[in-house]
Amino acid sequence: MIYEIALLPVHKEQIETFRQAFAEVAHLLTRAKGYLGHMLAQGIETPERFNLIVRWASLEDHTPGFEASDDHQAFMQGLEAYFSAEPQVYHIEGTAFA
Template identity: 45%
Template sequence: MVIEIARFHVAPEQQKGFFDAFAEVKAYVEQAEGYQSHIISQEIEDPSRISLLVQWRSYEDHVELFEPSAAHETFINALVPFFTGEVEVFHFNAEPASIGGAK
């Protein structure tokens, strides 16, 4: 299992529009191959930063199947008008990390 974290900067006056648009297009993610769950929320320290965490079955489900799809294009195009700055995307294995060889 893989967790995708996408961070968006959305100006305060654009946030209602952003969350309304997300509600309209979130089904494109929810119906994607390998999708398992998601959370979207504003950061406490800086509410202009919004993070979307998506749990995928695998990294490939996200980057090889969903990202090049028409569904992803529709999803992201609905949100892009609300972004200020670049979107940051990170992927993490959902398995516990091994530090110094210990589990």
């Protein structure tokens, strides 16, 4: 199992509308091949920084899989206006949380 961790910096004044926008595009993520679940978590010390953690069956399901899809393009188009900087994405390998 692979975890994608995306650090999403959001304009402070757009935090609530970002949450709404994410809810509107989340279905594009959830229907992707190899998708196993996700969590969108807002930072406590830095509330304008969100962490999107997505469980994938394999790295290939995320990249090139979802990232190369039309759904990914639409997903990002629905969110990109809220970003204050370029999101950072990395992957880790692990098992499900206990």
